[in-house]
Amino acid sequence: MRQTCNTSLVVRKGAWSAEEDMLLKNCIEKFGEGKWHLVPLRAGLNRCRKSCRLRWLNYLRPNIKKGDFQDDEVDLMLRLHKLLGNRWALIAGRIPGRTANDVKNYWNTHLKSRPKPQKKESIYGEPSEHTRVTVIKPQPQRISKTLNLRPHITNHDTCNLIKSSNDGMDNGSNTSAGLVLSPIVSSDKINEYLEELFAEPEKEIIDEVRWSFDGFSHMEGLDVVGQEDVEQEEGQNSLFDFPIEDVAIWDIFGSNQL
DNA sequence: AAAACCTCCAACCGCCAAGCG
DNA sequence: TCGCTTGGCGGTTGGAGGTTT
Numbered sequence: 001m002r003q004t005c006n007t008s009l010v011v012r013k014g015a016w017s018a019e020e021d022m023l024l025k026n027c028i029e030k031f032g033e034g035k036w037h038l039v040p041l042r043a044g045l046n047r048c049r050k051s052c053r054l055r056w057l058n059y060l061r062p063n064i065k066k067g068d069f070q071d072d073e074v075d076l077m078l079r080l081h082k083l084l085g086n087r088w089a090l091i092a093g094r095i096p097g098r099t100a101n102d103v104k105n106y107w108n109t110h111l112k113s114r115p116k117p118q119k120k121e122s123i124y125g126e127p128s129e130h131t132r133v134t135v136i137k138p139q140p141q142r143i144s145k146t147l148n149l150r151p152h153i154t155n156h157d158t159c160n161l162i163k164s165s166n167d168g169m170d171n172g173s174n175t176s177a178g179l180v181l182s183p184i185v186s187s188d189k190i191n192e193y194l195e196e197l198f199a200e201p202e203k204e205i206i207d208e209v210r211w212s213f214d215g216f217s218h219m220e221g222l223d224v225v226g227q228e229d230v231e232q233e234e235g236q237n238s239l240f241d242f243p244i245e246d247v248a249i250w251d252i253f254g255s256n257q258l
Numbered sequence: 259a260a261a262a263c264c265t266c267c268a269a270c271c272g273c274c275a276a277g278c279g
Numbered sequence: 280t281c282g283c284t285t286g287g288c289g290g291t292t293g294g295a296g297g298t299t300t
Contacts, residue, residue, distance in 0.1 A: 014268095015294090053287085
């Protein structure tokens with residue numbers, strides 16, 4: 001019989017006690033993350049694997065930032081949500097110390113129902129009523145060898161996806177798989193997609209995206225290469241083959257391997 | 259003071275895809 | 280190729296604590 005959280009097997013539910021936390025923490029520190037099906041046994045916990053995993057990821061793991069979201073975190077969250085939609089794991093992967101659950105909860109409680117600001121007052125780039133925004137949703141959610149990234153990009157476009165070896169996180173706060181797009185997609189396709197995405201004058205698009213690039217590179221210690229430098233790069237199949245604003249979009253998809 | 263209501267977030271649930279035999 | 284197990288995700292819920300009446 002398969003033991004899951006849904007069976008009638010008696011597994012403890014509800015809030016975790018300090019003792020359970022300690023047992024789980026000791027277990028993870030001893031055996032490492034992963035093999036969640038073994039964790040309840042190893043730790044001596046009467047909890048299901050999912051519950052153990054969730055408790056560790058959302059509460060016990062080191063480097064988790066508690067407390068209110070800072071303005072820059074909220075700003076980043078809004079921008080990422082505009083691009084990615086409800087991809088909380090991906091969004092959290094770009095906000096150091098925050099978990100997907102944190103981001104989701106914050107969004108649902110603070111941002112979801114808030115009125116959209118007027119266009120001119122918008123600091124988050126919210127779309128006007130005439131602006132159609134297409135949320136980028138890498139499809140499918142998990143990497144597949146036969147992945148068709150987006151309808152815009154047909155099989156004719158060679159579009160390789162590489163699963164990031166370090167899950168796309170360099171801050172230890174997220175376990176979502178990072179996606180790395182190899183830059184074989186034509187710039188035309190990217191520009192076409194950007195235009196559809198923002199449906200704004202070109203300058204605004206570039207400003208928006210450049211902000212993103214600057215933000216990420218600052219946050220993650222990336223070495224920003226300006227447009228002039230980009231043009232001097234010679235390597236083939238390099239992300240630097242792209243204009244700087246294009247690189248930012250791919251970074252948003254989850255890569256920190258620039 | 260207490261009941262009603264609201265807010266927030268930890269935890270649960272169900273689903274999906276990868277991996278493996 | 281198929282079925283099972285596992286890891287991971289987003290949506291939802293329940294209850295504790297705070298606020299209002």
